[in-house]
Amino acid sequence: MTTVTIERLGQQGDGIAPGPIFVPLALPGEVVSGILDGTHLTELRIDTPSADRVSPPCPHFRSCGGCQMQHASDQLVxxxxxxxxxxxxxxxxxxxxxxxxxxSSDRSRRRAVFAARRTKKGAMAGFHARKSDAIIPVPDCILVTPALLTGLKLSEDLALVGTSRKAELAVTVTDSLEGLDVAVTGGKPLDGPLRITLAALCEQYRLARLTWDDELIGMRVPPAQRMGKxxxxxxxxxxxxxxxxxxxxxxxxxxxxxxxxxxxxxxxxxxxxxxxxxxxxxxxxxxxxxxxxxxxxxxxxxxxxxxxxxxxxxxxxxxxxxxxxxxxxxxxxxxxxxxxxxxxxxxxxxxxxxxxxxxxxxxxxxxxxxxxxxxxxxxxxxxxxxxxxxxxxxxxxxxxxxxxxxxxx
Missing domain, CATH: 3.40.50.150 (Vaccinia Virus protein VP39)
Incomplete structure (x- = not known):
């Protein structure tokens, strides 16, 4: 085991010890131990925690790669x-x-890109894990608006009908004044049956707009955003x-x-x-x-x-x-x-x-x-x-x- 003291935070949020040694999820002033792998410390153990270390407020933080700094106090960040x-x-x-x-406050992000993929038993959607292409479901995400979270189930349904198990959809979901504005990339080529199925999903989820690889599937109402007056x-x-x-x-x-x-x-x-x-x-x-x-x-x-x-x-x-x-x-x-x-x-x-x-x-x-x-x-x-x-x-x-x-x- 290697023991180091964290001097500062790097620009990506990693703790940095002399060397430099990069330590993910570590904070300045902390004494930490782990296994040194090149310039990175893995299998981290916090020996002396910082006063600015807090319990991550989101249950998905440890596995999800959407956030990097929930273990630090708001003032430190x-x-x-x-x-x-x-x-x-x-x-x-x-x-x-x-x-x-x-x-900005929590639950205020009005736009997110969900990754979605078919599985043996159905489909899954969420964010990628840290430094991985594995998808982590995030049903209790505290980053995005509540309306945006409904896009997770939609993303799963889109993956079921619009992609193979070897491919992955990128589903951009935006919270507009009139409902969700959804743009999908990476899906199957459009044909007649797929268009009909996607149009039905647009109605089922009451989407403002749905596009598939830049082609409009349906627009129930223009997804407006307010910019001044x-x-x-x-x-x-x-x-x-x-x-x-x-x-x-x-x-x-x-x-x-x-x-x-x-x-x-x-x-x-x-x-x-x-x-x-x-x-x-x-x-x-x-x-x-x-x-x-x-x-x-x-x-x-x-x-x-x-x-x-x-x-x-x-x-x-x-x-x-x-x-x-x-x-x-x-x-x-x-x-x-x-x-x-x-x-x-x-x-x-x-x-x-x-x-x-x-x-x-x-x-x-x-x-x-x-x-x-x-x-x-x-x-x-x-x-x-x-x-x-x-x-x-x-x-x-x-x-x-x-x-x-x-x-x-």
């Missing part, structure tokens, strides 16, 4: 996620006011903020940064998470690579009341970022890129010198890289707000407030 942002910025020589982490029907399986609370908090932060700007560019706009609420007080130009998302945003804007003008543009911002002469007409820019960040677009923003930038990110490392580019071009990073929509996970989201150095905070 919130501080750890804030520290990840601090360390990322320090790695590029930056400091800022890092606000305390804001965390507007309601938007996203394309099947498209990006959506993980919790309603998180979406509202991110929107409030973006509004705080944009302030009284009268013209705003929303880059990587999705279906209008920020563009539509901002249109309550400013004209907005929304840019996104998906024409389907742009269409959904436009329809939502046209059907809403009391919003200022919103224009849309389908454009690949990785290959064709907006250029300085296109950006110069805006008072503020909102940018919410994928995990890879937006190096090309940030470089153009640095040249354009737009007065105010609200940078939303789901990756502290690429955010820090983008922040360095902007700060080297004369911007000040006033503050960063970590937002934890993915409770008990290693995932960190944030919003950063940038302004040109000569503009008063």
């Amino acid at each position: 919130a501080d750890w996620k804030r520290d990840i942002v601090v360390i990322a910025l320090k790695s590029v020589g930056l400091e800022a006011d890092i606000r305390p982490t804001v965390t 507007a309601q938007v029907v996203p394309p099947p399986g498209s990006f959506l903020q993980a919790t309603e609370h998180g979406q509202m908090k991110l929107t409030d932060l973006v509004k705080e940064i944009v302030g009284s700007a009268k013209s705003v560019a929303d880059l990587f706009a999705g279906c209008g998470t920020f563009a539509l609420p901002l249109a309550e007080s400013a004209e907005v130009h929304a840019v996104e690579g998906s024409s389907e998302m742009m269409y959904a945003l436009d329809v939502g804007w046209r059907q809403a009341q009391g919003l200022k003008r919103v224009t849309t543009e389908t454009r690949d911002l990785f290959r064709r970022p907006l250029l300085p002469d296109e950006l110069s007409r805006f008072d503020a820019v909102v940018i919410d890129p994928p995990r890879a960040g937006a190096a090309a677009q940030i470089a153009e923003l640095a040249v354009a010198q737009v007065p105010v930038i609200a940078h939303v990110s789901c990756n502290p490392q690429t955010f820090a890289r983008d922040a360095e580019t902007l700060c080297n071009a004369g911007y000040v990073l006033d503050w960063v707000q970590p937002v934890d929509q993915f409770r008990w996970s290693a995932h960190v989201e944030l919003v950063g407030a940038f302004r040109l150095a000569h503009i008063a905070a």
Whole structure:
């Protein structure tokens, strides 16, 4: 047996001891023992537990891979996620006011991807076990909304009729204003009998919408999502903020940064998470690579009341970022890129010198890289707000407030 003392948490939530030795489910300050397998300690025994160690609130935690941090206190997790942002910025020589982490509650995740597979006796659905393709049923999951849990039985029924025992379905279930919005991938090719069976399941479970490998099976009612004063029907399986609370908090932060700007560019706009609420007080130009998302945003804007003008543009911002002469007409820019960040677009923003930038990110490392580019071009990073929509996970989201150095905070 090897005994070590945990010094800190890694970015994936593992405890790290000198070496480094990685110890899953261990916390800083704990003395732990186990069998050393390369750089990892297995068959863990907690000799001296941390004061921040708690009993996992979910009965599935030990086997399910959906959560990584239920064994730690809420305050430790919130501080750890804030520290990840601090360390990322320090790695590029930056400091800022890092606000305390804001965390969504349990049972608030409105979207989940369930794995489903046929078995000898029927079917099973749930999340994958840690570092495994084994499916763990999670009937008492405390992460997702109660409505989403009904998608587990649906996922089993979909596997029974739509896949072989060698294959696995990915069932994306989203809690919309009108019921569950379900998008399935990995199933059998559609034929007449399968279409009829799937349509019957759509009616049986009173689904808002069901799609099968991007083909619409049935839509009883458009699965709308609220975005400010507007309601938007996203394309099947498209990006959506993980919790309603998180979406509202991110929107409030973006509004705080944009302030009284009268013209705003929303880059990587999705279906209008920020563009539509901002249109309550400013004209907005929304840019996104998906024409389907742009269409959904436009329809939502046209059907809403009391919003200022919103224009849309389908454009690949990785290959064709907006250029300085296109950006110069805006008072503020909102940018919410994928995990890879937006190096090309940030470089153009640095040249354009737009007065105010609200940078939303789901990756502290690429955010820090983008922040360095902007700060080297004369911007000040006033503050960063970590937002934890993915409770008990290693995932960190944030919003950063940038302004040109000569503009008063």
